[in-house]
Amino acid sequence: MNKLKNDTFLRALLRQPTEHTPIWLMRQAGRYLPEYCETRRRAGNFMNLCKNPRMACEVTLQPLARYDLDAAILFSDILTVPDAMGLGLYFAEGEGPKFERPLREEWEIRNLAAPDPGVELRYVMDAVAEIRRALDNSVPLIGFSGSPFTLACYMIEGGASDDFRTIKSMLYDRPDLLHHVLAVNAEAVTAYLNAQIECGAQAVMIFDTWGGTLSQRAYKEFSLAYMQRIVEGLTREHGGARIPSIVFTKGGGQWLEDITSIGCDAVGLDWTTDIGAARRRVGDKVALQGNLDPMTLFAQPDKIAQEACAILDAFGPGSGHVFNLGHGISQFTPPEHVAALVNAVHEHSRKLRQT
Amino acid sequence: MNKLKNDTFLRALLRQPTEHTPIWLMRQAGRYLPEYCETRRRAGNFMNLCKNPRMACEVTLQPLARYDLDAAILFSDILTVPDAMGLGLYFAEGEGPKFERPLREEWEIRNLAAPDPGVELRYVMDAVAEIRRALDNSVPLIGFSGSPFTLACYMIEGGASDDFRTIKSMLYDRPDLLHHVLAVNAEAVTAYLNAQIECGAQAVMIFDTWGGTLSQRAYKEFSLAYMQRIVEGLTREHGGARIPSIVFTKGGGQWLEDITSIGCDAVGLDWTTDIGAARRRVGDKVALQGNLDPMTLFAQPDKIAQEACAILDAFGPGSGHVFNLGHGISQFTPPEHVAALVNAVHEHSRKLRQT
Numbered sequence: 124m125n126k127l128k129n130d131t132f133l134r135a136l137l138r139q140p141t142e143h144t145p146i147w148l149m150r151q152a153g154r155y156l157p158e159y160c161e162t163r164r165r166a167g168n169f170m171n172l173c174k175n176p177r178m179a180c181e182v183t184l185q186p187l188a189r190y191d192l193d194a195a196i197l198f199s200d201i202l203t204v205p206d207a208m209g210l211g212l213y214f215a216e217g218e219g220p221k222f223e224r225p226l227r228e229e230w231e232i233r234n235l236a237a238p239d240p241g242v243e244l245r246y247v248m249d250a251v252a253e254i255r256r257a258l259d260n261s262v263p264l265i266g267f268s269g270s271p272f273t274l275a276c277y278m279i280e281g282g283a284s285d286d287f288r289t290i291k292s293m294l295y296d297r298p299d300l301l302h303h304v305l306a307v308n309a310e311a312v313t314a315y316l317n318a319q320i321e322c323g324a325q326a327v328m329i330f331d332t333w334g335g336t337l338s339q340r341a342y343k344e345f346s347l348a349y350m351q352r353i354v355e356g357l358t359r360e361h362g363g364a365r366i367p368s369i370v371f372t373k374g375g376g377q378w379l380e381d382i383t384s385i386g387c388d389a390v391g392l393d394w395t396t397d398i399g400a401a402r403r404r405v406g407d408k409v410a411l412q413g414n415l416d417p418m419t420l421f422a423q424p425d426k427i428a429q430e431a432c433a434i435l436d437a438f439g440p441g442s443g444h445v446f447n448l449g450h451g452i453s454q455f456t457p458p459e460h461v462a463a464l465v466n467a468v469h470e471h472s473r474k475l476r477q478t
Numbered sequence: 479m480n481k482l483k484n485d486t487f488l489r490a491l492l493r494q495p496t497e498h499t500p501i502w503l504m505r506q507a508g509r510y511l512p513e514y515c516e517t518r519r520r521a522g523n524f525m526n527l528c529k530n531p532r533m534a535c536e537v538t539l540q541p542l543a544r545y546d547l548d549a550a551i552l553f554s555d556i557l558t559v560p561d562a563m564g565l566g567l568y569f570a571e572g573e574g575p576k577f578e579r580p581l582r583e584e585w586e587i588r589n590l591a592a593p594d595p596g597v598e599l600r601y602v603m604d605a606v607a608e609i610r611r612a613l614d615n616s617v618p619l620i621g622f623s624g625s626p627f628t629l630a631c632y633m634i635e636g637g638a639s640d641d642f643r644t645i646k647s648m649l650y651d652r653p654d655l656l657h658h659v660l661a662v663n664a665e666a667v668t669a670y671l672n673a674q675i676e677c678g679a680q681a682v683m684i685f686d687t688w689g690g691t692l693s694q695r696a697y698k699e700f701s702l703a704y705m706q707r708i709v710e711g712l713t714r715e716h717g718g719a720r721i722p723s724i725v726f727t728k729g730g731g732q733w734l735e736d737i738t739s740i741g742c743d744a745v746g747l748d749w750t751t752d753i754g755a756a757r758r759r760v761g762d763k764v765a766l767q768g769n770l771d772p773m774t775l776f777a778q779p780d781k782i783a784q785e786a787c788a789i790l791d792a793f794g795p796g797s798g799h800v801f802n803l804g805h806g807i808s809q810f811t812p813p814e815h816v817a818a819l820v821n822a823v824h825e826h827s828r829k830l831r832q833t
Contacts, residue, residue, distance in 0.1 A: 219518060289772055295777030338771055339752045377731045377751060397694045416693055418643055420648030453641060
């Protein structure tokens with residue numbers, strides 16, 4: 124195994140001491156970067172970009188060229204798995220992800236099967252391998268997937284929803300059907316993440332974008348239980364290195380104790396949770412990742428630094444913190460403001476360790 | 479003072495014993511009712527309906543004719559106050575509320591002034607008085623307003639927003655300007671709610687729809703502090719009766735202790751918070767209102783009853799619970815499902831009191 128030049132991110136996830144607090148940003152390879160827009164233009168559309176390993180590698184590395192980030196994250200979409208199940212993922216301009224063939228009938232649900240990540244998701248595995256080669260052990264590469272419940276939201280609603288009426292009707296009226304979808308999704312995501320690890324992902328993250336729209340009882344039964352299945356099935360070690368896992372439920376701040384209990388190494392926090400209080404609640408069970416409001420990046424650099432330092436101070440001394448936004452970076456973010464954030468986090472966290 | 483035939487709602491807000499758990503539904507006079515759609519059609523548009531006291535009275539009473547609800551709520555909009563400030567509220571079809579003249583310039587913010595509720599908001603006061611007469615002391619009438627921060631979101635963004643980029647940029651870069659808007663809003667809302675009480679509102683509720691999009695620190699400084707000013711300025715007693723106040727921050731489940739401390743009588747909960755855990759956290763300081771997921775109403779009646787009973791059981795024995803949804807009822811709700819909910823809450827809560 125080759126040694127990473129900067130393994131701060133991995134050590135922080137395992138709550139080992141680090142010289143500074145590592146930082147990466149959800150959606151760091153994205154539309155706020157002009158070079159990303161240029162590559163995407165060349166690709167023709169978003170799915171072409173995801174499915175072309177060379178281009179996916181190119182955009183994955185773009186933010187690392189600009190900023191002193193401590194991790195790379197695979198450029199892909201959270202919905203590749205249901206696309207590989209045959210639902211036909213596409214992106215209508217300005218409308219977010221949609222499926223051509225959402226799950227409407229009971230027989231469609233009963234026929235659902237986990238794809239073979241080495242076949243239907245080969246393009247993702249090729250991208251992971253290509254990015255690892257290109258990174259040349261500079262920083263670790265994060266693999267990821269959407270959570271079973273979040274995937275099911277899109278698979279059943281057919282796209283984004285502001286009330287999740289279709290999936291919630293199923294949840295209350297036909298929980299057996301929803302449980303079937305979720306079980307297939309959990310099996311598929313486990314195989315998908317393990318294949319990413321096999322191809323070189325050095326940490327994995329599960330994005331539960333919509334679990335936070337559930338009641339606590341429904342969250343535990345329909346979202347968290349299936350993320351637990353995944354975490355329990357993940358490859359723990361690869362090439363002699365521990366592969367940490369991060370679970371992030373947007374809007375899950377009320378359920379931190381529950382999330383912490385499923386065996387993941389780190390828990391992502393959105394910006395509504397005070398990270399100091401969160402740390403007291405989770406104790407030494409997990410590391411925490413987060414949690415700056417992405418809208419903070421629209422303020423002037425001195426105000427951005429001030430808000431970032433407040434989060435570092437709230438977390439307090441000791442290890443186990445990966446700095447991040449509380450949600451994906453906005454496409455309208457001024458790129459130079461990101462540099463101000465990264466520098467503030469590195470500088471202030473180094474200072475904190477000296478006192 | 480005339481005696482109410484059914485004062486269960488008011489007693490529950492004051493944590494006094496009741497024979498059953500009272501229930502009303504946020505947005506109970508709304509588009510899911512065909513009779514509402516008919517009146518709205520006659521009015522021509524939503525704002526005409528709000529500004530015509532006779533029609534506002536008519537739609538306020540419609541859900542009470544159908545269901546055995548324990549309270550009426552003034553039919554109006556949360557944004558009447560900024561409209562009265564001259565910002566020009568209008569509703570573009572299928573797009574939600576908008577302002578013709580959002581706050582863009584510093585001088586516009588500096589010129590902002592609280593309206594006189596007896597003049598610019600006379601139509602609301604006339605509606606309150608007319609509804610009280612029509613209710614004839616059957617059930618209590620709830621008055622309401624949007625919270626200062628929620629009003630500011632629309633006033634500054636100009637309409638609904640999915641990221642609140644404009645107001646949050648102001649929050650981080652020019653907190654002095656935002657504080658000015660919020661101070662004027664708090665003064666205006668206090669006068670507005672007190673005028674509603676003067677005209678007959680028997681309880682008041684503050685809707686903080688967007689406070690939950692803030693970090694905890696920002697929430698306390700920019701939303702909760704101004705709701706506290708309002709609560710402190712509210713008329714506590716009118717015509718010999720105590721006027722209870724309810725504060726509802728959607729997504730505020732993490733900050734219950736903070737909300738409870740501002741002096742309101744009851745706290746609204748959305749459906750993401752377990753009401754049993756919430757009750758243990760707030761103790762005997764406030765009553766709780768909530769908290770069924772509005773999407774539950776798309777399930778079959780027996781499943782609706784089951785979910786409602788689970789909430790009543792989670793709250794447990796003793797008083798201090800007003801049953802409600804965790805957010806406004808969906809326009810697509812089958813009206814007969816609401817009857818199933820109301821009956822289940824009344825029946826099961828009566829049974830609970832007998833054991």
